[in-house]
Amino acid sequence: MTPKGDSHTQKSSQQASLEWLSAEYHDLNGDHIDILEGTPTALEFARIVQISRPVLIKRFQASSCKWSNDYLISKMGSRPISVAVTPNGRADAITLGPNGKLYFAEPAVEKMSMKSLLDNLSDDTCSAGDGAAAETYYLQSQNGNVYSSGFFNGQDDLSEFETLRQDIPSDVKWCTEALDKSPEAVNVWIGDGGSISSIHSDPYENIYTVVRGQKHFTLLPPTDGWCLDERLYPHATYVRNAGDLVLQPSPEISPPVRWASILNPHLPGCIPPEAHPIHISVSENEAIYIPVGWWHHVRQSSITVALNWWYDTEMRGMSWVMLSYLRDMKDVPSGNTDNEGSKAVV
Amino acid sequence: MTPKGDSHTQKSSQQASLEWLSAEYHDLNGDHIDILEGTPTALEFARIVQISRPVLIKRFQASSCKWSNDYLISKMGSRPISVAVTPNGRADAITLGPNGKLYFAEPAVEKMSMKSLLDNLSDDTCSAGDGAAAETYYLQSQNGNVYSSGFFNGQDDLSEFETLRQDIPSDVKWCTEALDKSPEAVNVWIGDGGSISSIHSDPYENIYTVVRGQKHFTLLPPTDGWCLDERLYPHATYVRNAGDLVLQPSPEISPPVRWASILNPHLPGCIPPEAHPIHISVSENEAIYIPVGWWHHVRQSSITVALNWWYDTEMRGMSWVMLSYLRDMKDVPSGNTDNEGSKAVV
Numbered sequence: 001m002t003p004k005g006d007s008h009t010q011k012s013s014q015q016a017s018l019e020w021l022s023a024e025y026h027d028l029n030g031d032h033i034d035i036l037e038g039t040p041t042a043l044e045f046a047r048i049v050q051i052s053r054p055v056l057i058k059r060f061q062a063s064s065c066k067w068s069n070d071y072l073i074s075k076m077g078s079r080p081i082s083v084a085v086t087p088n089g090r091a092d093a094i095t096l097g098p099n100g101k102l103y104f105a106e107p108a109v110e111k112m113s114m115k116s117l118l119d120n121l122s123d124d125t126c127s128a129g130d131g132a133a134a135e136t137y138y139l140q141s142q143n144g145n146v147y148s149s150g151f152f153n154g155q156d157d158l159s160e161f162e163t164l165r166q167d168i169p170s171d172v173k174w175c176t177e178a179l180d181k182s183p184e185a186v187n188v189w190i191g192d193g194g195s196i197s198s199i200h201s202d203p204y205e206n207i208y209t210v211v212r213g214q215k216h217f218t219l220l221p222p223t224d225g226w227c228l229d230e231r232l233y234p235h236a237t238y239v240r241n242a243g244d245l246v247l248q249p250s251p252e253i254s255p256p257v258r259w260a261s262i263l264n265p266h267l268p269g270c271i272p273p274e275a276h277p278i279h280i281s282v283s284e285n286e287a288i289y290i291p292v293g294w295w296h297h298v299r300q301s302s303i304t305v306a307l308n309w310w311y312d313t314e315m316r317g318m319s320w321v322m323l324s325y326l327r328d329m330k331d332v333p334s335g336n337t338d339n340e341g342s343k344a345v346v
Numbered sequence: 347m348t349p350k351g352d353s354h355t356q357k358s359s360q361q362a363s364l365e366w367l368s369a370e371y372h373d374l375n376g377d378h379i380d381i382l383e384g385t386p387t388a389l390e391f392a393r394i395v396q397i398s399r400p401v402l403i404k405r406f407q408a409s410s411c412k413w414s415n416d417y418l419i420s421k422m423g424s425r426p427i428s429v430a431v432t433p434n435g436r437a438d439a440i441t442l443g444p445n446g447k448l449y450f451a452e453p454a455v456e457k458m459s460m461k462s463l464l465d466n467l468s469d470d471t472c473s474a475g476d477g478a479a480a481e482t483y484y485l486q487s488q489n490g491n492v493y494s495s496g497f498f499n500g501q502d503d504l505s506e507f508e509t510l511r512q513d514i515p516s517d518v519k520w521c522t523e524a525l526d527k528s529p530e531a532v533n534v535w536i537g538d539g540g541s542i543s544s545i546h547s548d549p550y551e552n553i554y555t556v557v558r559g560q561k562h563f564t565l566l567p568p569t570d571g572w573c574l575d576e577r578l579y580p581h582a583t584y585v586r587n588a589g590d591l592v593l594q595p596s597p598e599i600s601p602p603v604r605w606a607s608i609l610n611p612h613l614p615g616c617i618p619p620e621a622h623p624i625h626i627s628v629s630e631n632e633a634i635y636i637p638v639g640w641w642h643h644v645r646q647s648s649i650t651v652a653l654n655w656w657y658d659t660e661m662r663g664m665s666w667v668m669l670s671y672l673r674d675m676k677d678v679p680s681g682n683t684d685n686e687g688s689k690a691v692v
Contacts, residue, residue, distance in 0.1 A: 013359040017675075025667045046392035047526060051663035180393060222664070317397035321370045321569070322668055329363075 014329050018226040021326070022274060025223040029053065031276050033219075042177035045289075049178060049205065052291040052319065054219055056280060060209050060287035065167040067212040067305045069118045072190075075167075076114035081160045082141045083117050085110050086238055087245050089136035093198035094233055094259055094335065097247050102335045103236035104257035105247055109141070110240070121192040123302040135245060138195040144185030146307070152182040161188055172207045172309050179205065179311050189306040199228060199260050199297035202290075204310035209287035213304025218266040219278040222293035222326050227275035228260035231335035258332055265297050293323040360675050364572040367672070368620060371569040375399065377622050379565075388523035391635075395524060395551065398637040398665065400565055402626060406555050406633035411513040413558040413651045415464045418536075421513075422460035427506045428487045429463050431456050432584055433591050435482035439544035440579055440605055440681065443593050448681045449582035450603035451593055455487070456586070467538040469648040481591060484541040490531030492653075498528040507534055518553050518655050525551065525657050535652040545574060545606050545643035548636075550656035555633035559650030564612040565624040568639035568672050573621035574606035577681035604678055611643050639669040 035056045040048065048055050065071060084091040084107035091107035120137040141160075144150075147170045150157040159165065171183050184204065201222065208215075220227070235250040235257050264270050265277055282288050290296055292313040313320060381402045386394065394401050411417060430437040430453035437453035466483040487506075490496075493516045496503040505511065517529050530550065547568065554561075566573070581596040581603050610616045611623055628634045636642055638659040659666060 017363065017671075020674075021667060021671060024670060025664065028667060029662055043389045043392055043523070046389055046396065047524075050392065050396040050660065050665075053663060177389070178393075223667070314397065316375055317399060318371065318568070318668055319396075319664065321367060321374060322664055324370060325363075325367060328366075 014331070015226070018223075018326070018329055019274065022221075022223040022226065025221055026276050029221070031278055033278055033280065040174055042174045045174050046178040048289065049291070052293075053221075054217075054278065054280070054291065054294060055289045056282065057287040057289065059285060061285050062169060062209050062211055062287075062307055063167045067167075069303075072118065072164075072305075073113075073115045075163050076161070077163075078113050079160065079163065080111040081114060081117065081139060082109050082145075083112055084108070084138045084140050085245065086136050086138075087134070089138070089194040089196055090198060090263075091138060091140060091195070092200070093196075094261060094263065095236070095247060097236060097249065099249075101249075102233055103247060103249060104233040104259050106235070106237045107138070108238040108240055108245055112137075117190060118303070121190070121303045122194070123192070136194040138189075138191040140187075140189055140191065140195070140197070142185070142187050142189075144310075145187050147183065147186040149184050152184075164188065168307055175205070175207050175309065175311060179314075181311060183309045184312045185310045187308050187310075189308070190304070191300060192303045193299070193301050195300065197296075197298040199262060199265050199295050201225070201293050201295045202310070203292060203313055205292050205313060206290040206308055206310055207287055208282070208290060208306060208308040210282045210284055210304060210306045212284060213300055213302050213306075214284070215282045215304055215306060216266070216299040216301070217278075217280050217282065217288060217290075218297040219280065219290070220265070220271075220275055220295040222295070222323055224275040224277075225295060225326055226330055227272045228262050228265070228295065230258055230330060230332050231261050232256035232332055233259055233335040256334075259335075260295070261335060265295075266299070292319070293326075360677070361572070364569075364672070364675055365620065368567075368569040368572065371567055372622050375567070377624055379624055379626065386520055388520045391520050392524040394635065395637070398639075399567075400624065400626070400637065400640060401635045402628065403633040403635065405631060407631050408515060408555050408557055408633075408653055409513045411557075413513075415649075418464065418510075418651075419459075419461045421509050422507070423509075424459050425506065425509065426457040427460060427463065427485060428455050428491075429458055430454070430484045430486050431591065432482050432484075433480070435484070435540040435542055436544060436609075437484060437486060437541070438546070439542075440607060440609065441582070441593060443582060443595065445595075447595075448579055449593060449595060450579040450605050452581070452583045453484070454584040454586055454591055458483075463536065464649070467536070467649045468540070469538070482540040484535075484537040486533075486535055486537065486541070486543070488531070488533050488535075490656075491533050493529065493532040495530050498530075510534065514653055521551070521553055521655065521657060525660075527657060529655045530658045531656045533654050533656075535654070536650070537646060538649045539645070539647050541646065543642075543644040545608060545611050545641050547571070547639050547641045548656070549638060549659055551638050551659060552636040552654055552656055553633055554628070554636060554652060554654040556628045556630055556650060556652045558630060559646055559648050559652075560630070561628045561650055561652060562612070562645040562647070563624075563626050563628065563634060563636075564643040565626065565636070566611070566617075566621055566641040568641070568669055570621040570623075571641060571672055572676055573618045574608050574611070574641065576604055576676060576678050577607050578602035578678055579605055579681040602680075605681075606641075607681060611641075612645070638665070639672075 038059045086107045095105035097103045235254045238245045239248045384405045432453045441451035581600045584591045585594045
């Protein structure tokens with residue numbers, strides 16, 4: 001059974017429901033997010049999780065290490081790390097393929113030393129994101145690259161960043177206590193202004209801290225998802241061919257990827273006026289709580305090192321039901337029909 | 347704007363949505379409710395509130411007093427208390443009026459001493475609820491009859507039960523701390539098997555404890571509200587006329603009352619099979635947490651004294667939006683159209 005009923009003629013009712021939920025949510029919550037002057041207690045954070053709105057947390061110091069290039073290189077030596085490489089800084093994003101079709105493009109993943117990664121990043125904000133560089137490198141392996149679920153289950157798998165573990169706590173104590181569970185994955189992220197994370201939502205509670213540089217978030221509540229023009233895109237991956245990165249469509253048997261078509265939700269006019277994006281920057285020794293299901297688009301203006309702790313979401317109660325409902329109520333057309341695929345990406 | 351869209355032809359889509367939410371909620375949550383062997387910490391209760399499912403709490407001792415008839419009478423003396431009086435034990439319930447129409451009937455409220463109230467209650471479970479008694483008395487004034495919001499705001503109003511206050515804590519510490527607010531109202535309830543509370547939901551978080559006797563709850567999640575056949579009923583009040591209680595319809599200008607038409611949701615076959623009622627009894631020194639929006643029907647089999655603490659619900663976040671949506675999505679016809687009013691009450 002779907003929540004849509006059986007008839008296509010009911011589309012306007014679904015859309016009315018989505019718009020009502022979006023407007024009602026905004027009426028009750030506004031655009032406000034709380035800013036905490038220090039880390040919360042477990043009880044304070046449990047109250048925050050109930051409300052499920054983002055919170056900026058100041059004076060969050062994950063570790064006392066300095067995260068300079070020299071320090072990172074000295075700790076990591078020649079150990080190979082997996083780095084996302086794209087021609088345009090948009091990994092996991094909708095991209096025009098050489099055949100004129102739009103694809104959900106995964107980056108090439110190449111192994112290199114920390115020094116090679118950092119040599120390819122720049123603090124030059126003028127060139128950031130303009131595609132001037134031939135290729136963009138972003139450490140965003142996000143598979144629990146520092147601590148994965150195995151670590152917490154007593155079956156540790158190998159981490160490319162094992163030598164950095166002493167600088168990265170395996171959990172956030174007040175979050176672990178509030179949620180009564182260990183993290184599912186802990187990641188380190190290293191990139192520069194050339195990289196952008198396209199807008200998406202995760203099935204996790206997320207504590208995300210910047211330890212060097214600054215991240216710029218554009219956030220939308222789950223109820224505003226209908227404004228993001230989600231469509232189905234064929235899957236593709238960048239591969240290196242004779243030295244160049246080329247986008248290689250996956251076999252047709254691969255399931256299409258549901259993804260937002262809005263490339264730049266942080267820019268004025270790119271999303272419907274009914275949506276109410278929240279723009280917030282996270283600086284060194286600050287953290288942001290991104291609740292499960294919240295849409296986020298992430299940029300950075302210089303070399304930025306960040307850490308995040310993902311915690312499995314609570315499946316009991318109403319919140320997961322509601323997120324599923326918001327997801328399943330939406331019509332999700334193909335991103336490439338009627339030659340309007342490229343028009344959909346703005 | 348309503349969540350229904352503009353056309354009556356969309357009714358099946360609304361119904362499909364309600365049924366989908368109900369089924370999905372049940373798939374994820376089942377019929378399970380947690381039973382705690384003792385009172386939770388504030389943090390544990392904050393986690394429970396996030397999930398928003400009922401919990402039975404054992405070893406909850408509100409006070410050490412014995413709550414016997416003698417004790418209550420000695421403490422209260424001749425102080426007048428407000429008691430709900432009905433001919434059938436159904437205060438605030440759908441009732442057939444003398445003109446063949448169905449009404450939402452409020453009880454007569456009569457002042458009497460504690461002794462008069464208790465003299466009219468019986469532990470005889472055989473006669474309970476069978477309408478054998480000419481009139482049914484139930485202390486259910488539920489207006490913060492022990493402590494009202496004024497008490498917590500430093501502007502105490504008078505309580506009919508002021509002399510019982512030393513036996514009734516003004517709050518539940520772990521709940522106050524978890525929710526970070528004082529109660530909105532604290533009530534004492536005294537009744538017997540002749541009284542039944544019809545199924546309804548409240549806009550409050552509710553900690554409800556039995557200090558003498560036993561209460562039998564039938565609970566339904568907010569998503570099962572569509573199974574309760576809510577309809578609009580004209581308002582009426584029992585008044586005493588030449589010694590008898592008669593149901594007096596309110597002036598036609600009074601707004602109709604939206605109320606569930608299902609009188610006996612605890613009996614097999616009275617609600618659609620898609621609903622999943624949870625039946626749970628609460629005994630002396632036990633408490634139940636009834637989350638905001640949960641439907642509850644309450645019975646008792648002997649003289650039962652209960653206390654409850656209502657806390658204002660959290661309006662921020664998604665949960666209130668969701669409760670409003672579930673409420674507004676439903677079609678709520680008149681309870682008296684097409685001569686099917688009395689058929690609706692089963």
